[in-house]
Amino acid sequence: MDYKESLPFYHSAAWKRVRALAMQRDQGMCQDCMDRLRAGYGIKPNRAQMVHHIIPLEERPDLALDLNNLRSLCNECHNRQHPEKGRDRRQAKEVPAGMRVIKV
Ligand SMILES: [Zn+2]
Numbered sequence: 001m002d003y004k005e006s007l008p009f010y011h012s013a014a015w016k017r018v019r020a021l022a023m024q025r026d027q028g029m030c031q032d033c034m035d036r037l038r039a040g041y042g043i044k045p046n047r048a049q050m051v052h053h054i055i056p057l058e059e060r061p062d063l064a065l066d067l068n069n070l071r072s073l074c075n076e077c078h079n080r081q082h083p084e085k086g087r088d089r090r091q092a093k094e095v096p097a098g099m100r101v102i103k104v
């Protein structure tokens with residue numbers, strides 16, 4: 001369990017709403033798995049188990065509810081996104097260019 005899950009933010013109605021929208025946009029599939037599938041790794045994609053902030057919440061709280069900053073991931077891929085507790089800057093450029101934008 002992530003320490004972040006204890007933050008009040010993750011219990012807010014606004015987060016739950018935008019989290020559901022992100023899952024819907026990503027069709028409930030882990031986007032890292034889907035990227036690897038598209039890249040030809042031939043893996044079986046996992047269903048998304050959580051929604052990750054590409055730019056960490058503590059860095060850009062203003063993007064906390066921005067769908068462009070959200071990515072549905074399985075737990076396995078999510079752990080990979082947090083090698084040193086969410087300090088990995090590489091994530092920012094890993095957003096697919098063709099990622100659809102949904103206005104909330
Ligand atoms: Zn995955």
Ligand SMILES: [Zn+2]
Pocket residue numbers: 051052053078081082
């Ligand atoms: Zn995360």
